[in-house]
Amino acid sequence: MILSTAQMLDAEAKAFAEGQTAEELMEQAGSQLAALVRQFHPTPGTCRIFFGKGHNGGDVLVAAGHLAAEGWRIVLEPVFPEASLSPLTATQLSRLPSSFVGQARPLVVLDGILGIGIKGDPREPVATAIHRLNYLREHEAAWVLSADLPSGLRDDAPGDPCVKADVTMAMGFVKSCLVNDHATDFVGRLAVADLPALCAPPAADPAQILTPKILSLPPRSFDRHKGMSGRVAILAGSRCYPGAARLCSAAAVKAGAGLVTLIVPSDCVATLSASVIPEVMVWALDDFSVLLNEKWDAFGIGPGLGRERDEMICEFLRRCSAPCVVDADALNSLSGQMDVLRENAGQRLLTPHHLEMERLSPCNGRDRRQWLADFVSQYPVTLLLKGARTLIGNNNSPVAFNTSGHPGMASGGMGDVLTGVCAALIAQGRDITDSARLAAWVCGRAAELAIRENTVSQESLTASDVIAHLGGAFIDLRAGVF
Numbered sequence: 024m025i026l027s028t029a030q031m032l033d034a035e036a037k038a039f040a041e042g043q044t045a046e047e048l049m050e051q052a053g054s055q056l057a058a059l060v061r062q063f064h065p066t067p068g069t070c071r072i073f074f075g076k077g078h079n080g081g082d083v084l085v086a087a088g089h090l091a092a093e094g095w096r097i098v099l100e101p102v103f104p105e106a107s108l109s110p111l112t113a114t115q116l117s118r119l120p121s122s123f124v125g126q127a128r129p130l131v132v133l134d135g136i137l138g139i140g141i142k143g144d145p146r147e148p149v150a151t152a153i154h155r156l157n158y159l160r161e162h163e164a165a166w167v168l169s170a171d172l173p174s175g176l177r178d179d180a181p182g183d184p185c186v187k188a189d190v191t192m193a194m195g196f197v198k199s200c201l202v203n204d205h206a207t208d209f210v211g212r213l214a215v216a217d218l219p220a221l222c223a224p225p226a227a228d229p230a231q232i233l234t235p236k237i238l239s240l241p242p243r244s245f246d247r248h249k250g251m252s253g254r255v256a257i258l259a260g261s262r263c264y265p266g267a268a269r270l271c272s273a274a275a276v277k278a279g280a281g282l283v284t285l286i287v288p289s290d291c292v293a294t295l296s297a298s299v300i301p302e303v304m305v306w307a308l309d310d311f312s313v314l315l316n317e318k319w320d321a322f323g324i325g326p327g328l329g330r331e332r333d334e335m336i337c338e339f340l341r342r343c344s345a346p347c348v349v350d351a352d353a354l355n356s357l358s359g360q361m362d363v364l365r366e367n368a369g370q371r372l373l374t375p376h377h378l379e380m381e382r383l384s385p386c387n388g389r390d391r392r393q394w395l396a397d398f399v400s401q402y403p404v405t406l407l408l409k410g411a412r413t414l415i416g417n418n419n420s421p422v423a424f425n426t427s428g429h430p431g432m433a434s435g436g437m438g439d440v441l442t443g444v445c446a447a448l449i450a451q452g453r454d455i456t457d458s459a460r461l462a463a464w465v466c467g468r469a470a471e472l473a474i475r476e477n478t479v480s481q482e483s484l485t486a487s488d489v490i491a492h493l494g495g496a497f498i499d500l501r502a503g504v505f
Contacts, residue, residue, distance in 0.1 A: 053085020
């Protein structure tokens with residue numbers, strides 16, 4: 024659910040009227056902020072606390088208390104004199120130890136300067152505090168976590184100035200301003216603090232925010248065998264693009280498919296047979312129609328195929344009754360034959376990035392959510408629109424916003440991995456739209472885990488790194504991380 028500013032204020036007022044106290048909410052929010060810091064930075068370092076007058080300031084001060092107890096050095100950065108703080112925020116400040124001198128890595132900054140509902144651009148002394156906070160991020164490699172929303176972000180647009188966060192933890196519910204296209208670079212990665220006393224009104228936006236709390240992954244039955252885990256066929260690769268096939272098929276294996284077969288042209292079968300992981304079977308096949316007579320639980324089609332077989336791809340998608348994940352060159356083959364999407368014999372999941380989506384249906388100035396909604400209203404498919412805030416939707420269920428991932432995923436091969444994971448989840452019996460939602464979150468979380476080890480940076484992250492950390496992402500999903 025997504026709430027407007029007015030709806031969030033009403034939800035808080037209703038909770039208080041029913042006996043919930045502001046201090047109890049503040050403690051819950053602050054403890055989860057501290058847990059989120061630990062999720063991304065398991066080793067204590069220095070945490071600088073930027074806090075304003077209101078309850079957002081109290082939230083980050085509670086978090087500071089939890090972090091201090093775990094060995095973090097806390098440096099307080101008050102924006103206003105202590106006498107001007109709200110009583111509850113002043114109480115939380117009084118409970119903290121004195122600021123430490125010196126700085127240890129990692130450097131984390133908590134942003135609790137402003138809350139929801141601000142009007143206009145931030146004024147002094149807030150503007151100076153925001154500039155200082157952003158300076159720490161840009162020039163001292165600080166990792167910034169904003170409480171509820173980045174200070175300065177308004178409903179209509181980012182203020183001038185506005186905090187640029189690496190992660191924003193929404194309190195109770197995501198506010199509508201956090202998922203606007205113009206807000207993405209300020210909000211960063213999204214997380215949601217669970218505040219059970221707050222209830223969404225019936226009129227709230229039904230869009231889903233993808234977190235482990237709503238993405239279920241039940242344990243496997245003990246008597247499960249490979250035949251119960253799905254047969255996946257990956258139609259990918261060519262002489263010019265063998266790497267895409269390797270990544271896609273390996274990701275399908277790592278996402279739990281029982282049997283993965285890579286279908287490749289005969290002129291590159293020798294190369295790919297020698298280079299795929301041992302768990303992948305490789306078939307040479309130049310006519311996709313042969314596959315229509317075989318039993319498959321899911322297909323992944325498109326990565327590295329090239330454009331030489333556009334007609335064959337479209338005919339296959341028209342006739343295949345099994346679910347298909349359609350990506351890369353398979354999407355490009357559809358761009359001139361969109362009627363195929365109305366005529367296909369089975370379920371289809373399309374996974375375009377921005378440019379591929381433009382070829383299918385030009386944006387023409389629409390925001391990403393409307394772009395997706397208009398497309399799925401015309402075609403009976405599930406659409407996963409990749410980007411910094413990946414969206415998933417169809418015409419029968421609310422749109423979903425993915426929360427995980429980081430800018431290090433802006434490199435080649437990430438889409439190939441996603442296609443393999445989607446196909447594997449579908450083959451294991453999951454609903455096609457649910458599989459897309461789960462795959463988006465898991466791939467993003469795997470990318471986060473890769474750089475948490477301090478041996479991989481956002482700049483050096485590869486698609487292979489994401490595959491290597493899929494197991495940890497599934498573990499985290501079951502563990503209920505943010």
